Amino acid sequence: MAEDEGPLRGHTEAQILSVIEHGLSLAGGSSSEVLTGPGDDTAWLRVRSGAVLVTTDAMVLGRDWRDDWSSPRQVGRKCVAQNAADIEAMGGTATGLVVTLVADPATPLAWVRELAIGLGQEAARAGTLIVGGDLSSAGPGVCVISATALGELPDGAVPVLRSGARPGDALAVSGPLGRAAAGLLLLQENRAADDPDLVGYQQSPRPAYGDGRRALEAGASAMLDVSDGLLLDAERIANASGVRIDVRTAALAADVAALTAVGDRATDCVLRGGEEHVLLATFAGKDVPSGWRVIGAVTPGAGVSVDGLDTQGGGWEHFTAQQE
Amino acid sequence: MAEDEGPLRGHTEAQILSVIEHGLSLAGGSSSEVLTGPGDDTAWLRVRSGAVLVTTDAMVLGRDWRDDWSSPRQVGRKCVAQNAADIEAMGGTATGLVVTLVADPATPLAWVRELAIGLGQEAARAGTLIVGGDLSSAGPGVCVISATALGELPDGAVPVLRSGARPGDALAVSGPLGRAAAGLLLLQENRAADDPDLVGYQQSPRPAYGDGRRALEAGASAMLDVSDGLLLDAERIANASGVRIDVRTAALAADVAALTAVGDRATDCVLRGGEEHVLLATFAGKDVPSGWRVIGAVTPGAGVSVDGLDTQGGGWEHFTAQQE
Numbered sequence: 003m004a005e006d007e008g009p010l011r012g013h014t015e016a017q018i019l020s021v022i023e024h025g026l027s028l029a030g031g032s033s034s035e036v037l038t039g040p041g042d043d044t045a046w047l048r049v050r051s052g053a054v055l056v057t058t059d060a061m062v063l064g065r066d067w068r069d070d071w072s073s074p075r076q077v078g079r080k081c082v083a084q085n086a087a088d089i090e091a092m093g094g095t096a097t098g099l100v101v102t103l104v105a106d107p108a109t110p111l112a113w114v115r116e117l118a119i120g121l122g123q124e125a126a127r128a129g130t131l132i133v134g135g136d137l138s139s140a141g142p143g144v145c146v147i148s149a150t151a152l153g154e155l156p157d158g159a160v161p162v163l164r165s166g167a168r169p170g171d172a173l174a175v176s177g178p179l180g181r182a183a184a185g186l187l188l189l190q191e192n193r194a195a196d197d198p199d200l201v202g203y204q205q206s207p208r209p210a211y212g213d214g215r216r217a218l219e220a221g222a223s224a225m226l227d228v229s230d231g232l233l234l235d236a237e238r239i240a241n242a243s244g245v246r247i248d249v250r251t252a253a254l255a256a257d258v259a260a261l262t263a264v265g266d267r268a269t270d271c272v273l274r275g276g277e278e279h280v281l282l283a284t285f286a287g288k289d290v291p292s293g294w295r296v297i298g299a300v301t302p303g304a305g306v307s308v309d310g311l312d313t314q315g316g317g318w319e320h321f322t323a324q325q326e
Numbered sequence: 327m328a329e330d331e332g333p334l335r336g337h338t339e340a341q342i343l344s345v346i347e348h349g350l351s352l353a354g355g356s357s358s359e360v361l362t363g364p365g366d367d368t369a370w371l372r373v374r375s376g377a378v379l380v381t382t383d384a385m386v387l388g389r390d391w392r393d394d395w396s397s398p399r400q401v402g403r404k405c406v407a408q409n410a411a412d413i414e415a416m417g418g419t420a421t422g423l424v425v426t427l428v429a430d431p432a433t434p435l436a437w438v439r440e441l442a443i444g445l446g447q448e449a450a451r452a453g454t455l456i457v458g459g460d461l462s463s464a465g466p467g468v469c470v471i472s473a474t475a476l477g478e479l480p481d482g483a484v485p486v487l488r489s490g491a492r493p494g495d496a497l498a499v500s501g502p503l504g505r506a507a508a509g510l511l512l513l514q515e516n517r518a519a520d521d522p523d524l525v526g527y528q529q530s531p532r533p534a535y536g537d538g539r540r541a542l543e544a545g546a547s548a549m550l551d552v553s554d555g556l557l558l559d560a561e562r563i564a565n566a567s568g569v570r571i572d573v574r575t576a577a578l579a580a581d582v583a584a585l586t587a588v589g590d591r592a593t594d595c596v597l598r599g600g601e602e603h604v605l606l607a608t609f610a611g612k613d614v615p616s617g618w619r620v621i622g623a624v625t626p627g628a629g630v631s632v633d634g635l636d637t638q639g640g641g642w643e644h645f646t647a648q649q650e
Contacts, residue, residue, distance in 0.1 A: 038487065042487050043381060043416055043549075044418070044477065048376065053372050054371050054373050054378050056370075056371060056424055056458065056476060058426050058460050059460045060426040062462050064464075064465060065464065066462070092370070098380065102384040136383045138385075138386050138389060138390070141388060146384075148384065150382055161362060161366070161370050164365070164367075321335055321336065321431050322336060
C-alpha cells in the first residue's frame with residue numbers, strides 16, 4: 003500500500019507523521035525563531051522581546067466544520083487562522099504553532115495530508131510555521147484538531163487587552179463583518195452557489211495579518227478578534243473595561259449590503275455572526291490605522307447598545323446550543 | 327439549579343468557565359512568569375532566557391483513560407504531568423500551560439470541576455499554573471483534553487536533544503519502570519486491589535520535577551521521557567544519535583521485582599510499558615545525578631539490544647492498535 007492510500011488504520015504513527023510533515027512543508031513557511039523544531043520532546047523557539055503570547059483553540063468535526071462543506075485544506079487553514087487571529091488581537095505576531103490531531107482510525111490518510119497542507123499554508127500566510135504536535139486515535143466519527151499559537155509583541159510593547167477602553171474612544175473594526183455567518187446560512191440551505199465568496203469566508207476566515215500590530219502601534223486602547231459576533235465581543239470589551247459601547251448601524255450599511263444572498267437576515271449576520279476573525283478595537287484618537295474603520299463609540303455606563311438602544315450581545319454558546 | 331449540578335448542557339460557557347477557574351485556583355499554583363493570565367485573547371508570559379520550550383499532548387476518553395478506572399482529578403493530573411514531563415525531558419522547567427476541553431454536553435459539570443482541580447494540582451506540583459484554554463462541545467461519549475506546556479531552560483543553556491548520545495556514554499533512568507503498564511494490566515483484569523500503588527501510577531504518573539534540570543546541569547548528552555516504553559524510547563535516542571544502545575536487565579531487577587502482582591509479565595512491563603514519564607538519558611561521564619541510575623550503555627552501531635541481543639523496540643501504536 004502506498005503511504006497516501008487508505009485510512010489511518012494500519013499505518014504506523016511514523017508513516018502518518020511523515021505524511022503530515024511533508025504536507026506542512028509544502029507551503030515553505032519559515033521562522034527565524036525556531037531553534038529546535040519537530041522531532042524532540044518539545045520545540046524551542048527564540049523569544050526576542052522577553053515575553054511570549056500563548057493561545058489555544060480547538061475545532062471539532064460536526065461542530066466547527068462538516069466534511070461535506072469544507073475541504074481538509076480549508077479546515078487546516080481555519081484552525082491556524084483562528085489561533086493566529088488571537089495573537090493579532092493582542093497586537094502580536096505569531097512565532098510558531100503546535101497542533102494535536104485526534105482522529106477516528108477510519109479517517110483517510112489523504113484527508114490528513116490535505117489538512118497538513120492547509121495548516122502549513124495558513125501558517126506561512128501568518129509568517130510562521132507548525133513546530134510540533136501530537137497524534138492520537140479516537141472513536142468512530144470523531145475528529146478534533148487543537149492548536150496552540152505562540153506570538154510576540156514588538157520590543158518594549160505591552161499587549162492590547164480588553165480592559166483599556168475609555169469613554170470618548172472610537173470603536174473600530176479591521177474588516178467586513180457577517181460574511182462567515184452568511185456563508186454558513188447558504189451552506190445550511192444548500193445554496194452555496196448563490197455566493198461562493200461568502201461561503202469561502204465560512205470555510206476559512208482570512209485574517210489580514212498585521213492589522214493587530216498596526217492597531218497596537220496606533221495606540222489601540224482595547225482589542226479582541228470577532229470570534230463570537232460583533233455584539234457579544236463588543237460586550238466583552240464593555241464588561242472588561244467598565245464602559246458602554248454604542249454600535250452605529252449606519253457604519254455597517256456596506257457590510258449588510260454585501261450580504262444580499264441571505265435577505266433580511268443580513269443585519270443579524272453582521273451584528274451577531276461569529277468566526278469572522280477580523281479585529282475589534284477602541285482608539286482614543288479620531289484616527290484609526292490603515293484598513294480600519296470606525297463603527298461606534300465608547301461612552302460611560304455599561305453594556306452594549308445599537309444606535310443608542312440597549313441590546314443583548316448574543317452569540318454562539320457551545321453548551322446551551324442556541325443563539326441566545 | 328446550583329452551578330455545580332447537572333451536565334454541561336444548559337450551562338453557559340461563562341458558568342462553566344467560572345467553575346473551571348475556581349477548580350484551577352484551589353491548588354494555589356503560582357508563577358512569576360505570568361504577565362497576563364486568562365480572560366484576554368491570549369496569555370502573556372515572561373521569558374527570561376531568550377527562548378521558550380513548547381510541547382503539546384492530547385488525552386482521549388476511552389483511549390487514554392476510562393471513567394470507571396480514573397477519577398477526573400487523576401485525569402487532570404495525568405494531562406499536566408505528561409506535558410510537563412516533555413519539558414523536563416529537554417532539561418527545562420514548565421512556565422505555564424494552556425488546556426482545551428472538548429466534551430459531550432452530557433458530561434457532568436462536577437466532573438469538569440474535578441478535572442480542573444487535578445489540572446491545577448499537578449501544575450502546582452510542577453511549579454506553574456494553567457494560564458488559558460478553550461472549551462468546546464462534541465458528540466455523545468466524546469471527551470478530549472489537549473494541553474500545551476511552555477517551559478524554559480536556565481540562562482545560557484541549550485536543550486538536551488535525542489541526538490547527542492555517543493559511544494561510551496552511560497544510559498540512565500530517573501526512576502522506576504513498568505509501574506504504569508502493570509497498573510493497567512491490574513485494571514484490565516479487575517484486580518486493582520492487588521496493588522493499588524501500581525494502579526495509581528497508571529491513573530496518574532508522578533514525575534519527579536527537577537530531574538530533567540539536574541540531568542542538563544550534569545551534562546546529559548541525550549534525553550527523552552519514557553512515554554511509549556523503555557525499548558522504543560531508547561530506540562528513538564539510538565536512531566536520532568546514530569548509535570546503538572544496550573539495555574542491561576541486571577540493572578532492572580528491582581523494577582521487575584516490584585511488579586510481582588503481574589507475574590511473568592513484569593519484565594515486559596519494564597521493557598515495553600509506556601506512560602511512565604520518568605526520564606531516560608545518556609551521560610558521557612560515569613557519574614549520574616542524584617535520583618538517576620545506570621541501566622545500560624551506548625556503543626557504536628545501530629538499534630537497541632537487551633543484554634547484547636538484538637531486539638525490536640515495540641511500544642504503543644495508536645493506529646495499528648496493537649503492541650508491535
